[in-house]
Amino acid sequence: MAMALLGDSDEWNLSYEFDAAVPVSGIYLCTGCGKELTARKGERFPHQNQHRHTDFKIPVHWRLVLKTAVN
Numbered sequence: 639m640a641m642a643l644l645g646d647s648d649e650w651n652l653s654y655e656f657d658a659a660v661p662v663s664g665i666y667l668c669t670g671c672g673k674e675l676t677a678r679k680g681e682r683f684p685h686q687n688q689h690r691h692t693d694f695k696i697p698v699h700w701r702l703v704l705k706t707a708v709n
């Protein structure tokens with residue numbers, strides 16, 4: 639995946655659960671349902687009450703897909 643070449647750290651490979659601190663400003667994708675989220679560094683990912691799946695067995699994991707600002 640070409641995008642991974644742009645990053646030299648683990649931030650491209652990690653995923654974050656609900657209420658986790660946002661490590662870098664960017665667009666994140668929920669691997670469970672495909673929803674995209676714009677988040678800023680220092681904010682927190684949505685609480686589990688703000689983003690939930692109809693099927694509770696599918697976990698919410700946010701993955702960085704695009705950086706929107708230099709951190």
Ligand SMILES: [Zn+2]
Nearest residue numbers: 668670671673
């Ligand atoms: Zn989701």
